[in-house]
Amino acid sequence: MKEKKQYYLHTFGCQMNAHDSEKMAGILKGEGYERAGNPEEADLIIYNTCSIRQKAEQKFYSHLGRVNVIKRKRPDIKIVVAGCIAQQEGKNLFNGRPYLDALIGPRNISKLSSLLDSPFPVTALEENNIFESNKIAVERNGRVKALINIMYGCNNYCSYCIVPYTRGREKSRSLNKILSEATALAEDGYKEVTLLGQNVNSYRGECSFPELLKHLDKIPGLERIRFITSHPKDFNDELIDAVTETGKVCEHIHLPLQSGSSRILNLMNRKYTYSEYLDKVNRLCKSIPHLSITTDIITGFPSETSDDHQATVKALKEIEFDGIFAFKYSPRPNTAASAMNTQVDEDIKSERLAEILAVQDVITEAKNKELQGKTVELLIEESGGSVCIGRTRTNKIVTISSYKKPLIEGTVLNAEITRSLKHSLEGSVL
Numbered sequence: 554m555k556e557k558k559q560y561y562l563h564t565f566g567c568q569m570n571a572h573d574s575e576k577m578a579g580i581l582k583g584e585g586y587e588r589a590g591n592p593e594e595a596d597l598i599i600y601n602t603c604s605i606r607q608k609a610e611q612k613f614y615s616h617l618g619r620v621n622v623i624k625r626k627r628p629d630i631k632i633v634v635a636g637c638i639a640q641q642e643g644k645n646l647f648n649g650r651p652y653l654d655a656l657i658g659p660r661n662i663s664k665l666s667s668l669l670d671s672p673f674p675v676t677a678l679e680e681n682n683i684f685e686s687n688k689i690a691v692e693r694n695g696r697v698k699a700l701i702n703i704m705y706g707c708n709n710y711c712s713y714c715i716v717p718y719t720r721g722r723e724k725s726r727s728l729n730k731i732l733s734e735a736t737a738l739a740e741d742g743y744k745e746v747t748l749l750g751q752n753v754n755s756y757r758g759e760c761s762f763p764e765l766l767k768h769l770d771k772i773p774g775l776e777r778i779r780f781i782t783s784h785p786k787d788f789n790d791e792l793i794d795a796v797t798e799t800g801k802v803c804e805h806i807h808l809p810l811q812s813g814s815s816r817i818l819n820l821m822n823r824k825y826t827y828s829e830y831l832d833k834v835n836r837l838c839k840s841i842p843h844l845s846i847t848t849d850i851i852t853g854f855p856s857e858t859s860d861d862h863q864a865t866v867k868a869l870k871e872i873e874f875d876g877i878f879a880f881k882y883s884p885r886p887n888t889a890a891s892a893m894n895t896q897v898d899e900d901i902k903s904e905r906l907a908e909i910l911a912v913q914d915v916i917t918e919a920k921n922k923e924l925q926g927k928t929v930e931l932l933i934e935e936s937g938g939s940v941c942i943g944r945t946r947t948n949k950i951v952t953i954s955s956y957k958k959p960l961i962e963g964t965v966l967n968a969e970i971t972r973s974l975k976h977s978l979e980g981s982v983l
């Protein structure tokens with residue numbers, strides 16, 4: 554019999570969710586819980602869910618059979634659904650699932666301990682009750698890199714996207730809270746911070762986002778600063794200047810394009826045309842040498858024609874991204890695009906996705922090859938046993954194949970790229 558109560562926490566979805574789970578783990582640690590290795594051993598099971606696409610939802614639903622079995626054997630355990638599906642579905646989730654005990658939305662995480670003390674079933678799905686992580690020790694997943702919220706929610710209402718409905722309206726966190734969290738992380742030995750927001754360029758705390766980067770750049774001990782995600786409509790020259798002027802902000806930008814067709818971009822409510830996007834990318838590349846750019850692409854958005862799709866293929870070839878995340882369009886509840894009567898066949902979405910991925914594969918491989926023989930700066934992220942992994946400032950993972958001295962996690966060093974494979978790089982420490 555274990556002395557402490559055990560929790561099992563399974564996270565789906567984005568970095569925002571990963572960080573929310575770190576906060577929940579911090580709260581549970583404060584309540585005297587320990588992390589369990591599997592759900593069968595736990596007194597409390599939490600699923601932190603994602604509803605961005607139907608496939609992400611299905612992953613969660615496919616776990617429920619197992620928890621139902623566990624609960625039948627041990628009726629005293631508690632099962633909580635957190636995150637975006639909890640917020641989206643609300644109490645409907647309880648229908649036909651008597652084994653679920655509690656629902657907690659992304660804006661209510663701070664209520665986790667009081668929720669667990671309430672009579673079940675119980676929900677915490679209210680709006681605008683943002684958790685402030687300076688109040689509770691966050692139980693972080695690593696010791697080298699850390700996630701920091703700079704804002705919550707989203708006001709953009711891209712017509713395909715569920716996030717404004719699950720994470721609510723945009724709210725910036727105060728500059729002081731962000732700076733004190735980053736300073737404490739640096740004092741604890743963290744070398745890299747990633748600033749999180751659905752649309753970081755619209756940060757409106759006591760300063761603008763470019764100014765925030767300049768403040769963070771001054772924190773002693775931090776080596777690298779990253780941020781996700783940027784919206785192309787708000788990406789301006791002030792930000793480009795901030796990236797060039799700050800030594801710690803890495804030369805990598807994730808700038809979701811979504812489609813190369815301006816007609817589709819308009820239907821997506823993205824508020825930029827392809828040529829405006831291209832113009833920003835050109836300005837970025839001119840000002841920031843060795844910049845790496847990654848993007849998100851959606852295939853088969855309602856009414857997408859073969860010509861629209863080919864415009865996306867052309868965009869990939871023209872811009873030559875370092876990497877892409879591509880997805881089939883998935884209709885989401887409440888969104889404007891799900892109500893459009895021009896939905897594209899699933900087969901066509903799949904064909905287009907395959908073509909997009911094949912086109913990008915050739916580009917990624919060529920870009921990796923260009924790096925062969927080059928010297929890059931690596932932050933060592935893992936150095937367990939015989940495997941050692943570092944990351945370039947441009948966000949590429951390098952497996953270290955040869956080194957003279959043992960490498961310590963958190964060290965920054967130079968390495969030569971000795972081999973480039975289709976999806977990975979190998980390096981040797983100089």
Ligand code: 5AD
Nearest residue numbers: 713714809849850880881882883885
């Ligand atoms: N269907 C497919 N992809 C989507 N994304 C967001 N909503 C949907 C959807 N309904 C993608 C976008 C976004 C990324 C996080 O997920 O490309 O940038």
Ligand code: SF4
Nearest residue numbers: 566567603604605637
């Ligand atoms: Fe993250 Fe969006 Fe998924 Fe919510 S729906 S977890 S915000 S990706």
